[in-house]
Amino acid sequence: MNELVTGDAVVLGVRPARLPSRALAIAIDLAVLLTVFVLLSLVLAVATATLDDAATAATGVASFLLVLVGGPVAVETLTHGRSLGKLACGLRVVRDDGGPIRFRHALVRGAMGVVEILGTFGVVGCIASLVSARGRRLGDVFAGTLVVRERVPAGRALAVPPPPPWLVGRFTQLDLSGVPDGLWLAIRQYLTRMNQLDGAVRESLAQRLSTDLAVCTGAPVPQGVPAAAYLTAVVNERQTRDARRVTGAVRRRSPAPGAPVPEPLPMYREDTRGRPEVAGTSSAPHVDGEDTNGPVPPPTTGFAPPA
Numbered sequence: 536m537n538e539l540v541t542g543d544a545v546v547l548g549v550r551p552a553r554l555p556s557r558a559l560a561i562a563i564d565l566a567v568l569l570t571v572f573v574l575l576s577l578v579l580a581v582a583t584a585t586l587d588d589a590a591t592a593a594t595g596v597a598s599f600l601l602v603l604v605g606g607p608v609a610v611e612t613l614t615h616g617r618s619l620g621k622l623a624c625g626l627r628v629v630r631d632d633g634g635p636i637r638f639r640h641a642l643v644r645g646a647m648g649v650v651e652i653l654g655t656f657g658v659v660g661c662i663a664s665l666v667s668a669r670g671r672r673l674g675d676v677f678a679g680t681l682v683v684r685e686r687v688p689a690g691r692a693l694a695v696p697p698p699p700p701w702l703v704g705r706f707t708q709l710d711l712s713g714v715p716d717g718l719w720l721a722i723r724q725y726l727t728r729m730n731q732l733d734g735a736v737r738e739s740l741a742q743r744l745s746t747d748l749a750v751c752t753g754a755p756v757p758q759g760v761p762a763a764a765y766l767t768a769v770v771n772e773r774q775t776r777d778a779r780r781v782t783g784a785v786r787r788r789s790p791a792p793g794a795p796v797p798e799p800l801p802m803y804r805e806d807t808r809g810r811p812e813v814a815g816t817s818s819a820p821h822v823d824g825e826d827t828n829g830p831v832p833p834p835t836t837g838f839a840p841p842a
Contacts, residue, residue, distance in 0.1 A: 551669040552626045552682040554661060561652065561660075563620030564607065572602040603653065608645040612638045621682070631679050640678045647674035695726045698768035702760070706772045714751040719773070722748065722766050729763060741766065 552560075575598050583591050610618050615635040616628030628636050628644070651659035651673050660672040669681055722744050729737050741762035748769060749756050756765050 550684040551671075552624075552684050553670050554664045556624050556626060556684070557664065557670065557672075557682060558657075558661070560618070560620035560624040560626055561657070563623055564618050565652075567619055568603055568606055571606070572598065575602060604645050604649055607648065608638070608641045611636065611641040611644065616641075616680075625685050626682050627685050628675075628680050628682050631681060636678075636680055640680050643678035644674040644680060647672075647677055695723060695770055695774075696767055698771045699764050702764060702768035703771065705757075706769055709752055709754055709769065709772065711752060711769070711773055711776070713753070714748065718744070718747055718751065719770075722770060726763075726767060726770065738762070 576595065579594050579598055580591075583594050586594075607618060611628060614622075617626075621627060628640070630636055630640065648660075651657075651663065660674075663672045663676070664670050667676075671681060675681060725740055725744055729741070732740070745756050745762040745765050748766065752769075756762070760768075
């Protein structure tokens with residue numbers, strides 16, 4: 536596995552594609568391009584049958600450049616380095632710093648591909664790929680690109696190193712609510728990769744990240760605390776708070792063992808006379824022959840009207 540260093544001095548572990556996989560991807564791309572070129576040539580031959588030889592030759596050269604040169608350039612530009620053959624083989628073209636390629640990179644690769652692949656039947660490209668430590672052909676060297684493997688086994692995630700024991704618990708009162716997620720991600724990437732960086736670069740990045748973190752928290756970096764140790768201690772404090780928050784949420788959500796289960800509330804409904812009654816009970820006994828669907832008699836008040 537080789538390493539790419541981005542513009543922010545972050546080391547990326549990638550696997551450059553080797554000659555067998557690249558040759559298979561190029562063979563697939565050439566098969567597709569030649570098929571399209573032959574079909575287009577047949578169509579143009581029928582369409583230009585009435586033209587002279589010079590016009591026919593010019594049309595053939597234009598179709599050749601359009602399909603075999605312009606086709607790969609357009610595909611790699613639009614797909615950011617994934618042609619049909621590379622997609623089938625799990626490959627991708629990236630810049631030397633790991634970023635996606637642009638039109639100028641694809642144009643240089645396509646122009647050099649005509650010379651080292653089509654012009655020499657791939658001999659120059661194979662030799663250059665075998666000699667290069669990262670399997671690059673001449674087009675990659677002049678364009679500043681690299682073909683890498685995308686389908687690689689998932690590696691184990693790198694853990695953040697623990698803080699020094701004398702800093703554990705020192706930042707319990709620090710306000711971390713104002714720290715953006717992007718800064719947390721940058722700090723985590725730095726802490727997991729700092730041993731792979733140059734000493735001067737490592738110290739410079741630690742100072743910059745610790746300054747940004749101190750601005751977001753509103754508290755300065757303690758005197759005498761190294762920047763890298765300060766970052767590890769603050770990240771450890773955040774992880775401790777997150778674990779405590781998750782544990783507390785789980786405890787609130789699950790009932791305590793042996794706790795009484797509350798009884799369900801009774802369900803009320805109205806009987807046939809419009810009076811509420813508990814479900815499963817009867818508000819008044821049923822009398823044989825009584826019309827339960829008839830009108831409700833007026834309540835007895837003890838007053839008798841005059842005769």
